[in-house]
Amino acid sequence: MEWQPDEQGLQQVLQLLKDSQSPNTATQRAVQQKLEQLNQFPDFNNYLIFVLTRLKTEDEPTRSLSGLILKNNVKAHYQNFPPAVADFIKQECLNNIGDPSPLIRATIGILITTITSKGELQTWPELLPQLCNLLNSEDYNTCEGSFGALQKICEDSSELLESDALNRPLNIMIPKFLQFFKHCSPKIRSHAIACVNQFIIGRAQALMDNIDTFIESLFALATDEDSEVRKNVCRALVMLLEVRIDRLIPHMHSIIQYMLQRTQDPDENVSLEACEFWLTLAEQPICKEVLSGHLVQLIPILVNGMKYSEIDIILLKGDVEEDEAVPDSEQDIKPRFHKSRTVTLQHEGGEGEEGEDIDEDDDDDDDTLSDWNLRKCSAAALDVLANVFRDELLPHLLPLLKGLLFSPDWVTKESGILVLGAIAEGCMQGMVPYLPELLPHLIACLCDKKALVRSIACWTLSRYAHWVVSQPPDSHLKPLMTELLKRILDGNKRVQEAACSAFATLEEEACTELVPYLSFILDTLVFAFGKYQHKNLLILYDAIGTLADSVGHHLNQPEYIQKLMPPLIAKWNELKDEDKDLFPLLECLSSVATALQSGFLPYCEPVYQRCVTLVQKTLAQAMMYNQHPDQYEAPDKDFMIVALDLLSGLAEGLGGSVDQLVARSNIMTLLFQCMQDPMPEVRQSSFALLGDLTKACFPHVKPCIAEFMPILGLNLNPEFISVCNNATWAIGEIAMQMGADMQPYVGLVLNNLVEIINRPNTPKTLLENTGTVLTQTPITIGRLGYVCPQEVSPMLQQFIRPWCTSLRNIRDNEEKDSAFRGICMMIGVNPAGVVQDFIFFCDAVASWVSPKDDLRDMFYKILHGFKDQVGEENWQQFSEQFPPLLKERLSACYGV
Numbered sequence: 006m007e008w009q010p011d012e013q014g015l016q017q018v019l020q021l022l023k024d025s026q027s028p029n030t031a032t033q034r035a036v037q038q039k040l041e042q043l044n045q046f047p048d049f050n051n052y053l054i055f056v057l058t059r060l061k062t063e064d065e066p067t068r069s070l071s072g073l074i075l076k077n078n079v080k081a082h083y084q085n086f087p088p089a090v091a092d093f094i095k096q097e098c099l100n101n102i103g104d105p106s107p108l109i110r111a112t113i114g115i116l117i118t119t120i121t122s123k124g125e126l127q128t129w130p131e132l133l134p135q136l137c138n139l140l141n142s143e144d145y146n147t148c149e150g151s152f153g154a155l156q157k158i159c160e161d162s163s164e165l166l167e168s169d170a171l172n173r174p175l176n177i178m179i180p181k182f183l184q185f186f187k188h189c190s191p192k193i194r195s196h197a198i199a200c201v202n203q204f205i206i207g208r209a210q211a212l213m214d215n216i217d218t219f220i221e222s223l224f225a226l227a228t229d230e231d232s233e234v235r236k237n238v239c240r241a242l243v244m245l246l247e248v249r250i251d252r253l254i255p256h257m258h259s260i261i262q263y264m265l266q267r268t269q270d271p272d273e274n275v276s277l278e279a280c281e282f283w284l285t286l287a288e289q290p291i292c293k294e295v296l297s298g299h300l301v302q303l304i305p306i307l308v309n310g311m312k313y314s315e316i317d318i319i320l321l322k323g324d325v326e327e328d329e330a331v332p333d334s335e336q337d338i339k340p341r342f343h344k345s346r347t348v349t350l351q352h353e354g355g356e357g358e359e360g361e362d363i364d365e366d367d368d369d370d371d372d373t374l375s376d377w378n379l380r381k382c383s384a385a386a387l388d389v390l391a392n393v394f395r396d397e398l399l400p401h402l403l404p405l406l407k408g409l410l411f412s413p414d415w416v417t418k419e420s421g422i423l424v425l426g427a428i429a430e431g432c433m434q435g436m437v438p439y440l441p442e443l444l445p446h447l448i449a450c451l452c453d454k455k456a457l458v459r460s461i462a463c464w465t466l467s468r469y470a471h472w473v474v475s476q477p478p479d480s481h482l483k484p485l486m487t488e489l490l491k492r493i494l495d496g497n498k499r500v501q502e503a504a505c506s507a508f509a510t511l512e513e514e515a516c517t518e519l520v521p522y523l524s525f526i527l528d529t530l531v532f533a534f535g536k537y538q539h540k541n542l543l544i545l546y547d548a549i550g551t552l553a554d555s556v557g558h559h560l561n562q563p564e565y566i567q568k569l570m571p572p573l574i575a576k577w578n579e580l581k582d583e584d585k586d587l588f589p590l591l592e593c594l595s596s597v598a599t600a601l602q603s604g605f606l607p608y609c610e611p612v613y614q615r616c617v618t619l620v621q622k623t624l625a626q627a628m629m630y631n632q633h634p635d636q637y638e639a640p641d642k643d644f645m646i647v648a649l650d651l652l653s654g655l656a657e658g659l660g661g662s663v664d665q666l667v668a669r670s671n672i673m674t675l676l677f678q679c680m681q682d683p684m685p686e687v688r689q690s691s692f693a694l695l696g697d698l699t700k701a702c703f704p705h706v707k708p709c710i711a712e713f714m715p716i717l718g719l720n721l722n723p724e725f726i727s728v729c730n731n732a733t734w735a736i737g738e739i740a741m742q743m744g745a746d747m748q749p750y751v752g753l754v755l756n757n758l759v760e761i762i763n764r765p766n767t768p769k770t771l772l773e774n775t776g777t778v779l780t781q782t783p784i785t786i787g788r789l790g791y792v793c794p795q796e797v798s799p800m801l802q803q804f805i806r807p808w809c810t811s812l813r814n815i816r817d818n819e820e821k822d823s824a825f826r827g828i829c830m831m832i833g834v835n836p837a838g839v840v841q842d843f844i845f846f847c848d849a850v851a852s853w854v855s856p857k858d859d860l861r862d863m864f865y866k867i868l869h870g871f872k873d874q875v876g877e878e879n880w881q882q883f884s885e886q887f888p889p890l891l892k893e894r895l896s897a898c899y900g901v
Contacts, residue, residue: 391431787824
């Protein structure tokens with residue numbers, strides 16, 4: 006017998022569905038309670054599906070709502086449904102997938118997908134064959150409904166559809182979908198492409214076997230009149246460019262012509278998809294070759310796409326000039342993530358290790374729109390193409406730029422300034438001759454009457470900051486800084502934000518060039534404190550922290566401290582321990598403490614105490630959560646990480662003066678717990694703090710060494726590159742303090758360090774600059790050898806070659822000094838360990854510009870000792886292998 010509803014029950018469910026559409030909150034709450042009660046009865050779900058599929062007399066919103074409540078029940082309790090209920094729901098879905106109402110069809114599609122996401126594809130074997138079968142139906146609704154459901158399944162379960170678990174249904178589905186590319190209904194054509202598109206990036210075998218048919222079918226749809234179809238065609242071609250460019254190359258000329266048209270499609274969804282093509286093409290090695298001939302058409306199209314649309318301007322409130330007094334709404338404020346402290350060597354060769362691409366906070370500042378749109382995509386495409394073609398782009402751009410930058414229409418002028426910013430990185434060389442004339446014009450745009458022009462001018466100027474700083478300060482730096490500081494106090498919040506970010510970039514480039522203007526800069530930044538709403542305050546902290554990083558100890562002047570510290574401490578006292586605004590403020594104070602050094606002493610006690618409290622609170626909350634996860638919430642460990650990093654800043658800035666604070670707190674006990682936290686970022690920050698405390702106040706660290714060293718040894722795991730880096734650094738600092746007492750601990754760490762130094766170069770794609778680990782490890786090995794040469798030198802032969810090659814690239818400094826003393830002492834104990842790789846040692850010695858006298862003597866003795874040992878003739882043969890420069894240096898500095 007088929008299930009039938011009880012009439013009274015049905016009326017009750019309908020009433021509930023009607024009530025749940027009421028705007029009244031009390032009614033809403035009552036509905037929630039009632040739903041929870043009804044969920045105790047298994048056949049309540051039968052009523053819900055019955056309303057969705059059978060009660061055709063009810064209005065669509067009520068029926069659809071019934072299906073959505075059922076979907077939530079499936080999500081939460083499906084495993085508890087009795088088999089009869091589950092079967093009834095599945096049957097009803099399949100029987101009604103062709104409901105005349107598009108809303109009901111879509112709801113049934115969502116319901117089917119939710120059931121399959123519960124692992125039901127395996128236990129519902131008739132689902133895919135039936136849906137594929139229904140595609141052949143003469144009835145449009147049935148065909149469209151089935152396709153809608155299939156598209157959702159392809160999106161959610163693409164990998165499963167390719168697996169043996171289901172006997173690879175894709176082998177049947179892909180050819181089937183391809184047949185529907187020619188269907189007379191645009192909606193069906195669009196579904197068919199969307200289904201196949203789900204399998205491109207994963208290179209599904211069934212698709213690869215039909216790839217040529219797929220590409221031909223796409224070409225056949227190139228001029229489809231339906232915008233959704235065109236959008237899906239563009240999306241397919243963009244993905245194919247990534248995975249099967251080999252198949253597109255023969256057709257590349259016509260694909261590019263097609264994409265040039267589509268990038269100008271009247272439907273923005275289509276033009277945005279097409280614009281992604283240029284972004285993706287720029288990453289392909291063949292980009293230059295295939296695109297050179299088309300730049301003359303492409304550049305004007307991209308430039309045109311960079312104008313604000315009318316909708317953008319409305320959404321951005323482009324006509325609102327003054328809004329500084331309007332409080333921010335909370336959803337405007339993006340969550341901030343703290344980047345944990347990684348100890349880096351201040352002196353690795355070369356500049357710009359950071360990787361200077363346009364990153365997300367370097368956006369052209371429409372972040373309230375933060376949706377990706379045609380303007381942003383066009384700007385990003387121009388940026389990457391400028392990096393591919395470099396100055397070859399300029400002949401196509403410069404004629405356009407003049408008309409844009411001096412246009413009376415502000416929207417056009419604004420897009421010209423954006424263009425100038427987008428090409429800054431790639432076309433820098435070619436732009437240099439024009440900059441002396443362009444910069445004053447851009448600086449003048451900082452005073453434009455339109456806020457959106459002022460804000461984009463801030464961003465673009467920041468992209469040329471490197472050049473500005475390379476010129477005499479009076480020519481551009483001074484006028485730029487003066488105007489940017491005025492913009493920091495602009496009446497428009499977007500301009501304030503853009504100016505603050507641009508100023509932070511300028512600070513990083515100018516560093517100590519800013520010292521003469523510090524008083525003026527601080528007056529502005531401090532004044533902004535009283536003026537800014539919530540969101541920009543967070544960016545202001547960043548600008549102050551960056552200033553401190555850039556000018557360092559020059560900030561330690563009584564007049565500067567008097568200006569800067571009172572407002573920072575006032576904010577510090579205002580914020581509660583649970584307030585996430587503490588993150589940027591703590592990061593800012595950490596930079597300030599490091600820069601001010603002794604100047605921070607009057608403020609350090611309350612700051613130190615609060616950090617310790619934050620760590621303690623977080624650890625306690627984590628413990629409660631681990632014991633009773635149902636009663637307590639998991640803590641936000643960022644509070645603890647940021648607090649540990651500020652404690653590091655205090656230890657680094659105050660040095661020995663931190664001794665008293667450490668003595669009066671339980672920080673060592675807390676540190677012991679943090680070092681064993683399951684979260685890598687917590688461990689990373691705790692090892693940084695351990696190293697800084699070791700340098701600042703070792704007597705407090707010493708009693709804990711026996712407990713700490715085994716934990717440090719366990720964290721020498723290059724899988725967590727920054728954790729490993731900081732642990733390695735801390736071990737080296739501890740070794741320098743412990744001296745010969747380090748002996749019992751060498752065994753705990755040495756094998757791991759030797760293994761790390763011998764790893765083939767860790768992939769550069771890791772987010773961090775892996776170079777830091779590769780230099781920290783040899784320094785620590787050298788330091789261990791310095792304090793315990795007898796224990797470390799037997800392994801000399803296993804690490805001497807990578808040791809020498811990684812340390813030859815570091816500038817002279819204290820860490821390098823202690824590491825090389827260690828290597829010399831180890832060679833003294835085990836000279837045989839270096840014989841085979843002696844040329845590498847010679848090369849490393851030659852990398853010193855000016856070693857201290859006693860270190861130079863050590864080098865001299867080893868070089869001459871080796872020469873005497875092998876005899877004049879052998880030495881001649883040996884030194885023949887040296888590159889000329891090396892030979893010259895050794896002869897000049899050490900007479901060998």
